[in-house]
Amino acid sequence: MMRKWLVVLGLLLVPSAVALAVNARMIVQVQRGQIRATPSYLASVLATVPYGVSVEILQTKGEWMQVKSLQGQVGWMHKSALTTKAVPMSSGSTTAKTGATSDELALAGKGFNSDIEREFKAKNKNLNFAAVDRMERIKISPAEMQVFLQTGAVKPLEGGVQ
Amino acid sequence: MKLRPSSLFLGLAFLICGCTEVTQIGTSVGVASGTITQGQAQSIKRSAAAVEKTFQDITPEQEYYIGRSVAATILTTYKPFDQEAATRYVNLIGQTLGQASGRPETFGGYHFAIMDTDEINAFAAPGGLILISRGLLRCCRNEDALAAVLAHEVSHVERQHGLKAIKAGRLTNAALVVGTEVAKNLTTQELAEATKAFEGTINDIFSTLVNSGYSRSTEFEADATAVNTLRRVGYNPEGLVDMLQEMQKRLKPGSHGFGSTHPAPKDRIDAVRKILGKPVSIVDQPVRKQRFAAALSKI
Structure with a gap:
């Protein structure tokens, strides 16, 4: 009985110790940051966090970070989606204040942004941006990837996907 | 040559801190001691920022x-x-x-x-x-x-x-509007400058990839x-x-x-x-x- 309680206590203490050690916030630097169920690229996406919004870092595991969103969603994000630097817009409060959609805000950065692209397009009307827009519409979900790999018997020889 | 206390401070600061921090400290000291105007300080800060931009600063x-x-x-x-x-x-x-x-x-x-x-x-x-x-x-x-x-x-x-194919120096003009401190609309001149830098950037990458x-x-x-x-x-x-x-x-x-x-x-x-x-x-x-x-x- 005593041993059982020690195990429970241990399980409770380990994650909180890690959380205390990390205890930081990072900002999403991609259009739609994906919070996944497990630290794997094939894991299902539980929620997305828009560009410029911060998440709480609970712990890190290799290239993955366990995060908690402002809405309380806990899951894993890859480090490449996150930055500690400020991105050119503020977080949730701005969204509420301006009433703009997250997509519009995602395009509101400075420097090489949608304004510049518009200028560039106006000066170079022959460029095939329509084909680029068509490319971007093709999105493969983690579930489709999983089915594709399984049916083709594509699997790592050792270790599995990290 | 008479050494001003502010110059001495700048020298020490340069040894201790990174370049950006020195610019900030230096310009503050300069303004405080009356050796440079507020406008000049802003200009120094902007050029220092411009010099520092490389491909790694691209978000x-x-x-x-x-x-x-x-x-x-x-x-x-x-x-x-x-x-x-x-x-x-x-x-x-x-x-x-x-x-x-x-x-x-x-x-x-x-x-x-x-x-x-x-x-x-x-x-x-x-x-x-x-x-x-x-x-x-x-x-x-x-x-x-x-x-x-x-x-x-x-x-x-x-x-x-x-x-990495973007030529050295290409991003310095654009850097004036690449900063991330406050979101704002670009002025006509900033937009024109940034567009010029953007065109050059696209050209650098295109010619490397294709030629x-x-x-x-x-x-x-x-x-x-x-x-x-x-x-x-x-x-x-x-x-x-x-x-x-x-x-x-x-x-x-x-x-x-x-x-x-x-x-x-x-x-x-x-x-x-x-x-x-x-x-x-x-x-x-x-x-x-x-x-x-x-x-x-x-x-």
Whole structure:
């Protein structure tokens, strides 16, 4: 009985110790940051966090970070989606204040942004941006990837996907 | 020469702090001691910031816009091959490899298109827009070989090779509006300056991708990174060797595309062989073989 309680206590203490050690916030630097169920690229996406919004870092595991969103969603994000630097817009409060959609805000950065692209397009009307827009519409979900790999018997020889 | 206390402080500060911090401290001291005006201080801060900009200061969002314009420029020279089944198949493999790479999250994600040309060629625009020619697809005899081609291009995006092609000094003008301190609308002059820098940036990357190619070491690095990504997904990296052998047969010396922008296939095979060790034959699974043929039979 005593041993059982020690195990429970241990399980409770380990994650909180890690959380205390990390205890930081990072900002999403991609259009739609994906919070996944497990630290794997094939894991299902539980929620997305828009560009410029911060998440709480609970712990890190290799290239993955366990995060908690402002809405309380806990899951894993890859480090490449996150930055500690400020991105050119503020977080949730701005969204509420301006009433703009997250997509519009995602395009509101400075420097090489949608304004510049518009200028560039106006000066170079022959460029095939329509084909680029068509490319971007093709999105493969983690579930489709999983089915594709399984049916083709594509699997790592050792270790599995990290 | 009389040494002002503020100069002494600046000297000490330079030894202790990084350059940006010194600029801030220095200009504050200068304004406080009356040696420079507030306007001059702002100007110094701006030029210091301008000098510091390199490809590493480009955010994923800015990289995304650079990549879109590079891809739009390439797709004006090389028309897209709009065959849905083939394009979707290439995206299934390519986007999976993108997710398994060392950089799964780019601002707009990984997306693939086929170029309608016999030329053996492929381009990875910054941020993840990847273009593969019909000629290069014909060098792939199976799904593992196709995965190897796509993994090589994903590696260029992961390692930001495209951004490294931007000429030194190109981003200094743009830097005046690249800062991230406060979001604001650009003035007409700032917009014009930034657009000029943007055009130059697109031109630098386009001419490197299409005309001169990356350095040999950059290509070898992309091959080595591709081997890792292929292994993580479960494709046989021997697919890369298989594809390069087929390319060697098809590539005409001095031809456009890989004939002039990439190291000879044989040199790449030798370098990859060192990483892979003893050859392991590719087992072409029936389902993989079938879907490969179905998607690319008319390529």
